[in-house]
Amino acid sequence: MSDILKSLIDIVGEKGVSNAPEELWFYSRDPGVLAPHRPDFVVAPKTTEQVQKIVQLANREKIPVVPMGNGMSLAGLVIPLKGGIVMDMKRMNKILEVNPMARYAVVEGGTSQGALKAYLEEHHPRLRHSIPDSPSVTTIAANVSLHGQGRLTNQYGFNSDMVSGLEVVLPTGEICLIGSPSIGPYWISKGPTMPDLSGLFLGWLGCTGVITKVGLKLYPNKKIREAELFVTDRVDLIPEILYKLTDLELLEDINVWFQPKPFMFLGNYQITIFYTGSTEAEIDFKRKMIWDCLQEYMDSKDGGFMGTYYMKEALLQMPGRNVAAFADVPRGGGFEYSGPIAPIEHFPQYAAKVVELAAKYDVLYASTARLISGGHSMMYSISFAFNRNDPAMMDRVEKALDEATVFALEMGGIPWKPNFKEQKMLLEKMEPNARNLLLMIKKNLDPQGIMNPGNWEVNS
Template sequence: MESIVQALAGIVGKPYVSASAEERYFYGRDPGLMPAHAPDYVVLPRSVEEIQAIVRLAGREKIPLVPMGAGMSLSGLVIPQRGGIVLDMKRMDGILKVNEAARYAVVEGGTSTGKLHAHLNRYYPRLRFSTPDSPAAATVAANVMIHGQGRLTQQQGFNSDMVSGLEVVLPSGELCRIGSCALSDDWFSKGPPLPDLSGLFLGWFGATGILTKVGIKLYPRKKMRDVEIFITDSPDFVPGILYELTHTEMAEDINIFAQPLPLIFSGNHHIVIYFTGDSAEEMEFKKRTLFHALDGFIKSKDGGFMTVGEGMKKTLLDMPQRSATTFADVTKGGGFEYSGPIVPIDRYPQCSRKLDELAVKYDLKYHATARIIDKGHAMMFAFSFTFNRADADMLNRTRMALSEASEYALSIGGLFWKPTLDEQRIALEKMDPQTARLMKRIKEELDPQGIMNPGNWEGI
């Protein structure tokens, strides 16, 4: 073990390697509910070359290797299931390039979404990216690796759909570029019109390679941004409301939330509609169009727009939305986790009723949140429960509720988002066998020694 520490120190420098109990404790768990498992080493690389050397060392010594951003998936994706090396990528946090005309940025593998957000605000006020609601520490690379979503997901799809190129260290230690950047220094496309190889890496949680650079598409940032909320007391109306809203193509983002507390929110489904514009006229036109789209629901008294106070607007317009994080302390317990399947939007009523049922069954406080993906092709529905980390019984009840939510989601045609190991297993069991075999062949071809984030996408 000491010789491995020395070898790693020879690559990244002694201050950036640890096999201490403190780092092994902290990097062996995440804020969610998955069981802990300690790494043997934690390493903080600063360059692509260092990562290549670490990967080659891990290959020679057959040591598991887990790349990590901020570790905020909540589903244990960077918990090193078989020990080995955790590669904390956050020292590689550069913003390497912004091509304003072609609207993309290239960042290093450990650059935080917060830093990119701030950089664009400061230097490129007419550009933005799809800022997720995960904490600002979440990295761009990890966010696209888990098919994360953000403020532009309603318009543009998953954040991984907005990738415009990748640089990857393969499990062999070789460096590979994916997309237009494989042919030139332009990072405008991750694949098309060539075969799109980004799928060999996105969604694999580091089990097929380590993202060292990410090209990410940028979009126009309008001068004005506002939010309105439409409420209905029946989940059955929600799919229709969403259909009408997405038809207008006027919304920046559409989220839905429902929660029993505080009581002002109880019993209603809140469809939060964001819209943007470059002038008061544009804003007014969009707002009017969005309002008119729901005339039918208003006339039938099935819903209506609520007044959104300035304080609430400020909270909702915040990017990243810090209030999403504070759900963890509703029970003064420091934790929340959700099962967040991707489902067709017509499943909203079923998911909503199931969440109510689970909250009663397991006596838990919940928050339903949903985000429309790509103009309504699907939605992420989060069965989200807050828990008290110091209450073992509540932790257990939350685990059971999440497990039941996952099984339910799969039964109604959902796909797991950032699945836990258990969710990966049951997804593979349900998957078309030929598809599962194809995944297995890809994994074995890229990572024949099985050193990359082992435990994930196994059992195929």
């Protein structure tokens, strides 16, 4: 082990490596419910070449490597299940290029959402990227490697759909450009018109390589953003309301949320509708379209728009900080969510399941669902809060989340950012030839099985 430490120091310098117990304690856990596991080393590279050398060393010595952004997936995806090296990417945080006409940015593999947002606000105020509601310190590469979603997901799909090129270090150490940057200087396409190799890395949770650069599509940053809040107590109406809203083809983001606390929310389903415009006239027009489209529910007294005067600032925050408000984080609380991707018509069944599971396991719930690609699917967040000082409660939340995943799979849903247990359930349910294809890819890309082992462990 001391030889490995020495080799890592040779690669990144003394300040970039640690095996001190207090550091290993920190890097052994994430804020979710899964049990921690200690790594042997933490290393923080600064360049792609350093990443390459670390991976080559790990491959030669058969040591696990877990790429880490900010460790906030809540699904334990950077817990080093088999020890080895946690590779903290945060020192690779440069914004390398913004092409304002072609609307893309190229960032290093540890760049945070907040850094890109701030950079664009200062240097390219007419451009924006799809910001998730995760804390600003979370990283762009990690988010696309788990198929994250953000403010523009209703319009343009998963954040990983917005990737416009990648640089990756393969588990065997080769540095590889994916998409248009493999042909010329422009980061305009991750795949088309060639076979799309980005699928070998996106959604793989760091199990097939380390992303060292991400090309990300940018979108117009309109001068005005607005939010409407529609409320109904008729859960059965939610799918058709969402269908009508997406039929308008003009909304930035649509979230449906419900929670039992504070009391005024109990039994109601809130739909937050985000839209943007360059002028007040455009905003007025869009607002009218939204109100007209939901007029029939106001006429039938099944729903109505809620005044948002005091809430507007909180609603329009990016990232939305109220997502975690139901978990008492400052006093040691936390939350974790299972987030199956499923058709919008299943909303009532998922909503009933959240409430049923919360009652069965005696835990507090909150649920925020997000529409994807104009309603082709939806992410149902089934969130439960916990108090870390109460092991029995942690156990109940873990069981409730496991049961939520079983339910989602029975309903034909796909667990999103699945933890290692959910990955196993997914692989067991998967059609065998599809599973074999995954196995072929994993074996060929990572013959020693060093990349984030314990995750996407495919067996024939």
